[in-house]
Amino acid sequence: MDKKPTAAxxxxxxxxxxxxxVSRATVSFVLNNTQAHRVSDTTRSRVLAAAEQLGYVPHAAARSLRAGRSNLVLMPASVSAAGRLVSEWVDDLESELERHGYVxxxxxxxxxxxxxAARAWAELRPAAVVALEGDSLSGPAVDVLSRAGVRGVMAFASREVTGAHTVDFDQxxxxxxxxxxxxxxxxxRIGVVMPRERGLATFARPRLAGAEGVAARSTATVTPVDLSYTHESAAELAGRWRELDLDGVxxxxxxxxxxxxxxxxxxxxxxxxxxxxxxxxDLVLSALQQPPLTSVRLDLPTPAQxxxxxxxxxxxxxxxxxxxMEPVLVHRRSS
Amino acid sequence: MDKKPTAAxxxxxxxxxxxxxVSRATVSFVLNNTQAHRVSDTTRSRVLAAAEQLGYVPHAAARSLRAGRSNLVLMPASVSAAGRLVSEWVDDLESELERHGYVxxxxxxxxxxxxxAARAWAELRPAAVVALEGDSLSGPAVDVLSRAGVRGVMAFASREVTGAHTVDFDQxxxxxxxxxxxxxxxxxRIGVVMPRERGLATFARPRLAGAEGVAARSTATVTPVDLSYTHESAAELAGRWRELDLDGVxxxxxxxxxxxxxxxxxxxxxxxxxxxxxxxxDLVLSALQQPPLTSVRLDLPTPAQxxxxxxxxxxxxxxxxxxxMEPVLVHRRSS
Known part of the structure; x- marks a missing residue:
């Protein structure tokens, strides 16, 4: 099935x-639609034809700087973090951003x-950065982005990030x-599951801290329990349950x-x-578990907003x- | 919570x-580590200090072209398509690419x-493009990528794409x-579910075609049935089941x-x-359904390979x- 691509x-x-x-400057004026320079229609056509023939694509970075705009919205996230946490929200956000001409x-x-991190993101010259894990941003990082022409930084975070627009998202x-x-x-005697899967500790650790904070103000205790997303790991944990002696998780x-x-x-x-x-x-399938699962639903601003x-x-x-973000408890029969 | 960012x-x-x-050319030589030009250590330090002070970030595109390399691997995909279809695979691929220095x-x-599409991707000057939906690529599109310096295109597709390395992925x-x-x-009398959710038709249509191909060679019939990923839609479909008179789905x-x-x-x-x-x-939870769910597992090349x-x-x-990709039937009690 494999075929060596043309080495162009x-x-x-x-x-x-x-x-x-023509001069390289003229090519730039034509391809970037610079209005400040007059280029004759003949020259313009010649440049466009040459670019077409050669399959020339201007750089996003060069173009965004010259035209003063980029249409990229950069979200620093692994697929699993975006996927498991707020997959549908990100998916809908894609459509809503498209409505405004962003990708x-x-x-x-x-x-x-x-x-x-900010330097690497800045190299793509995005119009904006949306940080789902905004707690790992910093003022100097936002400054790097601003200096690279990024026009807005929105950060889901538990605290304000200097220079960014913080959306409260306290795990x-x-x-x-x-x-x-x-x-x-x-x-x-309450257990808190700590997933072993990569990238989830960022969310799991503050959730544990929140649990511990509540326990400290009551007579309850909190015990972190590790779990991998496999049958084996779950069976192993369940096998130790009586020994762990936990009545809530x-x-x-x-x-x-x-x-x-x-x-x-x-x-x-x-x-x-x-x-x-x-x-x-509060996944669609959770109400269908045996028994139906109590869940914390995360109300977010709508993707359109x-x-x-x-x-x-x-x-x-x-x-x-x-x-x-507003967490809302959906009480079902599992608790 | 909101705060206006510094308008830098x-x-x-x-x-x-x-x-x-110094001249702009000298800045370029220093920041791109161009070996062909000698720049004194004093000048080099002055340029680096100035770049540091101003928070200057070179463009990825400019840098990749000059240095002859980019470390970006671009995957055209929405979060939902990547997430639902091959989330874990993409997630592991991220780690494996990181091992080679790619992002x-x-x-x-x-x-x-x-x-x-190829023009938009090419603007980011990636080192490579991995197309999960390779059937929507074309030879001319791959050509646009090659001309923009993309060094490799891997396409998951049901047919060869000229210039790309095709990984057989026939839905x-x-x-x-x-x-x-x-x-x-x-x-x-076999039903085939067609999800109404955005972005899934690309996968659902060829799956239906494959089902119809088998039916055409047997005495079975295939009926497409629309379904949204909601309780209401599923209840509505189940309510019509006896009328639909389907004995497999x-x-x-x-x-x-x-x-x-x-x-x-x-x-x-x-x-x-x-x-x-x-x-x-063959999701982890599928063996736990009542009854345990028969599923088609998609064996892919390992992310490391x-x-x-x-x-x-x-x-x-x-x-x-x-x-x-090799589809493998995992037979359980639902069929």
Missing amino acids: AAVTSADVARLAG LVLHAGRFPDPVS SRIGALAVEHLVAQGRR FAYNDEYAALLLHALREEGVSVPEDVAVVGCD FADALHELVDRGASPQVRG | AAVTSADVARLAG LVLHAGRFPDPVS SRIGALAVEHLVAQGRR FAYNDEYAALLLHALREEGVSVPEDVAVVGCD FADALHELVDRGASPQVRG
Whole structure:
């Protein structure tokens, strides 16, 4: 099935200039629609024909700087983080951004510090950056972005980031809400699932901290329990359940919760009698679990509201008002 | 929570040149590590200090062209398409590419034709393009990418794409395998779920075609049935099941299958007695459905193999051998 691609040398604007018999500057004026310079219609056609013939594509960066705009919205995120956490929201955001003429680009790079990350993102010259993990941003990082021409930074974060528009997204409130509910249900020995999968610790750690904060103000205790997203790991955890002696568990999200529900049932541990289980994300399938799963639903600003705010920020430098994330407990029979 | 960001003008290499008291060309030589030009250590330090002070970030495009390399691997995909179809695979691919020094970037833009798409991708000057939906590529589109300096194009596709390295990924074989299995189980009136969600038609249509191909060679019939990923839509479909009179269904994937399983049970339709159900993706939770769900597992080249092949292609222009996708039926009690 494999076939060696044509080894074509990269085409530059100099090649277009040579073929059209004009200066490189003229090529630039024509291809970037610069209004400040008059180019005759004949010359314009010659340049366009040459560019077409050579298959010349201007650089996004060069073009965005010259035209003063880019249509990229960069979201630093791995597929799994975006996917598991807020997949549908990001998906709808794509459509809403498209309505305003933007294209969403996910950047999966991982970096040793916020400024290195910002430098890498800045190289793509996006119009805006939307940071789902805004707590790993910093003022100096936002400054790098601004200096590179990024017109707006929206950060989902638990604290304000200097220079960025912060959308309140405090993961600790999710763990706190789940454990408040479990305590109100009379549970006192509460487990908090810590997924072993890559990229989830960023969300799991503050959720645990929120859980611990609530426990510290009550007579409940919180025990972190590691879990991989496999049958084996869930069976192993369920097998130790009586020894762990936990009567409530916040299972990170609905997928880990569903896996654990089944493993507990196999082990003869009754839900909610022996242990109350709470998930997060309120997935479509969670109401269909046996027993139906209590879950923390994350109310976010609608993708349409968010896209409108982002556009205001990029287009007019306005300071958009975007409400933060609101965790809401959806009580079902598992707790 | 919102705060207006500092309105910093974009910093250019001309600003760096002015502050360092050197020519723009010298700034370029220093920042791009061009070996062909000798620059004194003093000058080099002055340029680096000026760039640091101004927070200047070179363009990815400019840098990649000058240095002859970019570290971006661009994957045209929406979060939902990547997420639902091959989320874990893409996630692992991110890590494996990182091992070779590449960063995966997902580009969610949608375009009227393959060449427009290729032009937009080419503007980011990636080292390589990995097209999950390779059937929407074309030879001229690959040519646009090559001319823009993209060193390799890997396309998951059902047919060869001129100039690209095709990884066989024929969605029609998934539908064909599911329906072959249902026919072998004695089913004759077979439904094929067509998800209404955005972006899934690209995969659903060839799966339906594969199902129809098998039916045409047997006494079975295939009926497409629309389904949204909501309880309401599933309940509505289940409510019409006796009228539809279908004794087997390929439910697009395991999530739609799980939703339909529950709705059929609510409606008193027995699985597999009244209707056999087959999903796709063999998700971790699918073995835990009631009854456990038959599914088509998609064996792909491992992310490590794929990343190695991509690196060979980009780094040495080698013609990598990558095996295609192999659908495998995992038979459980739902069929």
